[in-house]
Amino acid sequence: MATLHAFANPARFLKIAKPLTPALFWAGVAMIVLGCWAGLTQTPPDYLQGETVRILYIHVPAAWLGMGGWSGIAISSIMFLVWRHPLASVAARAIALPGAVFAALCLMTGSIWGRPTWGTWWQWDGRLTSMLLLFFVYLGYMALAKADADRGGDGRVPALYGIAGSVLLPIIRYSVVWWNTLHQGPSIGLTQSTIDGSILWPLPIMLAGFTFVFAGIVLMRMRTMLAVAKSEARMRRMARA
Amino acid sequence: MNPWPFVTTAYFVTLAGGALIALLSYLAMRRAEK
Numbered sequence: 180m181a182t183l184h185a186f187a188n189p190a191r192f193l194k195i196a197k198p199l200t201p202a203l204f205w206a207g208v209a210m211i212v213l214g215c216w217a218g219l220t221q222t223p224p225d226y227l228q229g230e231t232v233r234i235l236y237i238h239v240p241a242a243w244l245g246m247g248g249w250s251g252i253a254i255s256s257i258m259f260l261v262w263r264h265p266l267a268s269v270a271a272r273a274i275a276l277p278g279a280v281f282a283a284l285c286l287m288t289g290s291i292w293g294r295p296t297w298g299t300w301w302q303w304d305g306r307l308t309s310m311l312l313l314f315f316v317y318l319g320y321m322a323l324a325k326a327d328a329d330r331g332g333d334g335r336v337p338a339l340y341g342i343a344g345s346v347l348l349p350i351i352r353y354s355v356v357w358w359n360t361l362h363q364g365p366s367i368g369l370t371q372s373t374i375d376g377s378i379l380w381p382l383p384i385m386l387a388g389f390t391f392v393f394a395g396i397v398l399m400r401m402r403t404m405l406a407v408a409k410s411e412a413r414m415r416r417m418a419r420a
Numbered sequence: 421m422n423p424w425p426f427v428t429t430a431y432f433v434t435l436a437g438g439a440l441i442a443l444l445s446y447l448a449m450r451r452a453e454k
Binding site for chain 2: 237280291396
């Protein structure tokens with residue numbers, strides 16, 4: 180916990196974030212390139228879905244980041260409310276846009292995957308509808324955070340919203356168990372998977388690659404917000420002088 | 421039904437979307453840190 184408090188100092192954070200941003204981003208890009216090559220050329224087609232199974236390698240990371248992004252917002256919001264770390268609030272706001280983008284990409288790739296396998300672009304089933312709700316919750320968070328910042332708020336309202344929104348995460352996760360849906364049931368767990376290893380192996384590479392790129396983007400956005408805040412503080416000091 | 425148009429479109433949408441948000445974030449960071 181002491182380490183966490185130490186990183187809450189913006190100057191110390193920037194010292195680490197500056198070299199870490201390109202390192203994470205380019206490592207992620209390299210892994211995505213490797214994962215795309217493996218997923219598109221080195222794995223066999225599925226016995227039922229054929230070649231469309233290759234959409235798995237981009238759809239699952241997009242879903243992982245769409246949901247993981249909101250987990251990041253919720254954790255940062257708790258840290259902000261409990262310990263008043265200003266960086267936690269910056270992190271939550273920095274995660275929102277890339278999280279929303281990946282939630283949208285999850286919906287789009289799922290829709291593209293659904294057409295040849297289910298025969299439809301969209302179905303109002305539990306998994307698809309709850310993921311769409313998460314996307315709208317992201318939009319709500321961004322609007323709320325902007326409104327709060329514009330009126331000089333202290334960030335508590337968006338933080339509470341960030342925590343409340345996390346109720347959707349278990350609903351999305353267990354939607355395929357609770358309701359009989361068109362979407363397949365859980366096929367990838369922490370210790371085992373129902374997908375054959377010959378098809379599954381590029382997925383961890385893609386998950387790690389997209390996660391690194393996502394982290395790089397979040398760091399870029401946090402650095403932007405800190406630089407803007409610093410510039411605004413300087414302008415205010417000059418106006419007072 | 422030929423599956424490849426669906427596969428390539430899905431990859432294109434994801435990679436283009438990811439690249440776009442990364443580029444916009446990078447440009448905003450450079451502008452702010454100048």
